[in-house]
Structures are given as structure tokens and as C-alpha cells.
Amino acid sequence: MKIGILALQGAVREHAAILKQLDVETVNVLYPGDLNDIDGLILPGGESTTVGKLLSRYEMLSPLTALGQSGLPMFGTCTGLILLSKHIIGSSQHHLNLMDTYVERNAFGRQLASFEADMNIPVLGHAPFHAIFIRAPYIVKIENEGCPLLEWDNKILMAEQGNLLAAAFHPELTNDTRIHEYFLQKVKKYRYS
Amino acid sequence: MSNLNKETGTPVVKRGLAEMLKGGVIMDVVNPEQAKIAEEAGAVAVMALERVPSDIRAQGGVARMSDPEMIQGIQKAVSIPVMAKVRIGHIVEARVLEALDIDFIDESEVLTPADNRYHILKSEFRVPFVCGARDLGEALRRVGEGAAMIRTKGEAGTGDIVEAVRHIRKVNEDIQKVASASDMELMTLAKEMGAPYELVLQVKTLGRLPVVNFAAGGVATPADAALMMVLGCDGVFVGSGIFKSDNPAQRAKAIVEAVAHYQDAALIAQVSKGLGEAMRGQSVTQLEDKDKLAGRGW
Numbered sequence: 273m274k275i276g277i278l279a280l281q282g283a284v285r286e287h288a289a290i291l292k293q294l295d296v297e298t299v300n301v302l303y304p305g306d307l308n309d310i311d312g313l314i315l316p317g318g319e320s321t322t323v324g325k326l327l328s329r330y331e332m333l334s335p336l337t338a339l340g341q342s343g344l345p346m347f348g349t350c351t352g353l354i355l356l357s358k359h360i361i362g363s364s365q366h367h368l369n370l371m372d373t374y375v376e377r378n379a380f381g382r383q384l385a386s387f388e389a390d391m392n393i394p395v396l397g398h399a400p401f402h403a404i405f406i407r408a409p410y411i412v413k414i415e416n417e418g419c420p421l422l423e424w425d426n427k428i429l430m431a432e433q434g435n436l437l438a439a440a441f442h443p444e445l446t447n448d449t450r451i452h453e454y455f456l457q458k459v460k461k462y463r464y465s
Numbered sequence: 466m467s468n469l470n471k472e473t474g475t476p477v478v479k480r481g482l483a484e485m486l487k488g489g490v491i492m493d494v495v496n497p498e499q500a501k502i503a504e505e506a507g508a509v510a511v512m513a514l515e516r517v518p519s520d521i522r523a524q525g526g527v528a529r530m531s532d533p534e535m536i537q538g539i540q541k542a543v544s545i546p547v548m549a550k551v552r553i554g555h556i557v558e559a560r561v562l563e564a565l566d567i568d569f570i571d572e573s574e575v576l577t578p579a580d581n582r583y584h585i586l587k588s589e590f591r592v593p594f595v596c597g598a599r600d601l602g603e604a605l606r607r608v609g610e611g612a613a614m615i616r617t618k619g620e621a622g623t624g625d626i627v628e629a630v631r632h633i634r635k636v637n638e639d640i641q642k643v644a645s646a647s648d649m650e651l652m653t654l655a656k657e658m659g660a661p662y663e664l665v666l667q668v669k670t671l672g673r674l675p676v677v678n679f680a681a682g683g684v685a686t687p688a689d690a691a692l693m694m695v696l697g698c699d700g701v702f703v704g705s706g707i708f709k710s711d712n713p714a715q716r717a718k719a720i721v722e723a724v725a726h727y728q729d730a731a732l733i734a735q736v737s738k739g740l741g742e743a744m745r746g747q748s749v750t751q752l753e754d755k756d757k758l759a760g761r762g763w
Contacts, residue, residue: 406478
């Protein structure tokens with residue numbers, strides 16, 4: 273099993289470290305050619321404006337969209353959630369255009385509103401997950417096959433839709449591997465289907 | 466669920482923003498128009514200031530925190546994080562920026578120092594700080610005070626990369642020295658570097674700085690920016706190098722791409738074509754010691 277990590281900008285090494293802890297091989301994805309032979313893709317946190325522009329300049333958007341549509345498991349954190357969404361509030365733009373989510377960027381406010389908190393995520397079991405939100409987005413609305421996995425204060429903070437998983441926070445900044453393991457279940461299902 | 470224990474302004478959250486900037490370029494801008502050009506080029510953040518370092522150098526006088534109105538204009542113009550500079554030791558300038566809801570404060574030697582002895586106790590603030598350093602000891606002293614991010618100082622406003630290279634080489638050399646030292650040697654190394662012992666221990670365990678480290682001070686070309694990445698920096702600040710060049714929009718974009726693909730020389734060649742003249746610059750060897758900014762702070 274080999275997981276690609278989009279490595280144009282952002283918290284790449286943190287995701288790689290968690291997957292290494294889980295004994296999973298990773299490869300940094302910089303060009304369309306790096307997408308061959310991967311069983312899943314992580315879209316890490318970073319600056320969504322920057323990553324979005326680099327993806328379009330290097331003609332990565334359509335190959336990524338095609339892979340997502342064909343069932344390749346993808347997991348987006350923070351910026352990754354914005355990249356996966358079909359709708360970005362206040363903007364006519366979208367990036368990979370895969371998840372039926374309406375996402376609001378910097379939705380909690382600027383850096384001073386960034387926060388950490390323990391949250392109960394039912395699919396992960398009883399122990400709370402320590403979630404770190406950095407100038408975070410959230411999902412305002414989710415449609416079709418999209419399914420919320422964490423809701424708080426009328427905000428959807430984690431969701432899935434078939435092969436796609438997205439979180440508004442940064443599991444890669446913690447030592448808790450449960451969300452990555454949850455994603456790897458999707459990868460295994462895809463690989464052996 | 467709504468009464469959950471939500472904590473803001475923690476070290477994790479402050480360092481977290483720096484982690485998200487990795488692999489990116491932070492650009493100095495003096496007005497909303499430049500901020501938009503920077504954002505459009507793919508900058509991960511902008512540094513709002515009244516005069517870029519090369520102008521501060523040329524015009525002299527006391528350099529201070531920028532006009533809050535100008536900073537707010539830039540905050541309205543872009544959606545990427547906005548940083549701003551305060552004078553070394555100027556607690557109130559820092560409180561003012563925090564009140565403006567700034568995303569990151571640079572306690573910067575580019576401005577005229579307000580305090581010749583003490584740096585700001587950054588752990589008392591909810592907003593994250595970045596500080597300059599020339600070696601590991603200086604970096605760890607700033608982290609000890611609460612800096613969430615470090616940048617090597619270089620020599621701002623010169624367009625000469627030599628000092629930025631010297632400083633990152635020195636940080637790397639110091640880290641290697643710590644990493645290869647035995648536990649028995651660490652206290653002596655901490656004393657020699659003037660660094661907090663606990664942080665020296667952390668460097669030995671991690672094999673790198675405990676916070677994100679960007680390059681700064683002298684980056685003028687896409688190749689300069691990529692060089693700093695090759696030397697192990699997590700990202701790059703570009704001050705005068707963009708808006709003092711012939712074609713800021715194109716140069717800014719080229720520097721962003723060179724940082725994202727710093728190991729791809731063919732791509733750097735491609736984006737470096739036809740950028741026009743880089744900032745004219747000033748060789749550091751021709752500067753007198755009193756005109757060097759990197760010596761400010763300790």
C-alpha cells in the first residue's frame with residue numbers, strides 16, 4: 273500500500289510521520305506523474321490560495337478530479353477540505369470539485385480565533401479526539417451522499433462521501449492516528465475491491 | 466457539545482499556523498494593491514509594512530510599526546494571513562498589532578530597536594511571533610521567549626544572499642553539533658550557545674529546530690529562494706526583492722514556483738526566463754558594520 277501526499281506546500285511532513293508510524297509507505301506528489309501507483313491521496317493543510325494556484329498552473333486539477341471520481345480514496349485536512357469541495361462560499365471557484373459540500377474559508381476568523389478542543393467523533397469510538405483548528409474553514413451544508421462525521425454548533429467539522437474524507441482541523445498536528453487509520457480502511461476497501 | 470473546552474492562543478495553535486506556511490513564500494507589501502499581487506502570485510502570507518527594507522536603508526531615520534489604517538487596508542484586501550513588524554522590545558506596538566487581529570508579528574531587526582537589552586516576552590501574547598536569528602543559540606533564546614517561528618536574519622534590503630546563506634549554514638552546523646553530542650556535553654553546549662538547556666535537549670531529540678524556520682534577508686531571484694530551501698529552510702521571506710524589481714507580479718509568481726519545486730532545476734530555469742532586472746541591490750561586503758541590520762538584537 274502506498275499513499276501519496278500532495279507536497280506543493282503545507283504540513284506535508286506531519287502526515288508522512290503519522291503514516292510512517294502506521295507502517296505505511298508514502299510518496300510526495302508534485303507532478304501529475306507522481307499520481308501513478310498510489311492507493312490513496314492526502315491533501316494536507318496549508319494555504320488554500322497558494323495550493324489552488326499551483327495545482328492549476330501545473331495542470332494537476334483535472335487528473336486529480338478524474339482520480340477522485342474513479343474512486344481513489346482522498347483525505348483532505350483544512351486546505352484539503354477546501355480543495356475537495358464543490359462549493360466555496362463567496363467564490364465562484366472550486367478546485368477538485370468532488371465533495372457535495374459548501375465550505376466557508378477562514379470561517380472562525382483570523383489567527384486569534386484559532387483553537388484546540390477535545391471533540392467526540394462517533395466513528396472513532398468513545399475517546400475524544402483533540403482537534404486543532406488553524407484559521408479553519410467549516411462545512412456549512414452537505415448534500416447528496418455526503419455524510420457529516422462531526423457536528424458542533426451547527427458547523428460540520430468532519431465529513432465523508434464515499435471514497436472522500438475531509439476534516440476542518442489538523443489530525444496531522446497530533447499524535448492520535450485514529451483518523452488516518454479510518455482513512456486507511458477506505459484505502460484497503462478500494463485496493464481489494 | 467457546545468460547552469466544550471475551547472482554548473485559543475496556545476503554543477500549539479501558534480506554532481500550528483507556522484507549520485501551515487511551510488513550503489511557501491511570505492512577501493513584504495506596502496499597500497493593498499501589492500498585497501493583491503502577492504496573493505495572486507501564490508504567497509502564503511504578506512508582511513504589511515510602510516517601507517521595504519531597501520528603502521529603510523536608503524532613507525534612514527527611525528523605522529517603526531506601520532500605520533494601523535494601512536495594515537487594516539491590507540487585511541481587507543486579501544484572505545491570506547497578514548503579518549506585521551514591531552520594533553525589538555516594543556511591547557506596546559505588539560499589543561496594538563494584537564488588537565488589530567493581526568495573524569503573526571515579526572519582532573524585527575529591520576525596524577529600529579526600541580529596547581537594547583530585552584526582547585518581548587512573546588509567550589504572554591495570544592498572537593504568534595516570528596523572530597530573526599543568526600545561529601542556533603539566538604534561535605533558541607527567541608523560542609525560549611515564546612517565538613512560534615524563526616527566520617534566519619540574512620541582511621535585509623541588500624538583495625545579496627550571502628548573509629542568509631551564512632546564517633542557515635551556521636544554524637545547521639550548530640544543530641549537527643548538538644545532535645552528535647553526548648548527553649554529558651549538552652549543558653556545556655547550552656552554556657556556550659547561550660541557549661536554554663531544555664530546548665537544546667529538544668533539538669538533540671528532533672535533530673532540527675523545535676519550530677518552523679524560514680529564510681530571510683537578501684532573496685532576490687527564484688534561484689536564491691530555491692537555494693535557501695536546498696539548505697534546509699522551511700520557506701522564504703522576500704522583502705525588497707519583489708516590489709523593487711522590474712516585473713513584481715511575474716517575479717513573485719516565479720519565486721513561489723521555485724520554492725514549491727526547489728529540486729527541479731529545469732523548472733527554475735523556465736520560470737526565471739525574461740523576468741527583467743532583479744533589484745539592483747548592494748553587496749554586503751561594501752556595507753559598514755554600523756549599517757548592518759543583522760547585528761540588532763542578541
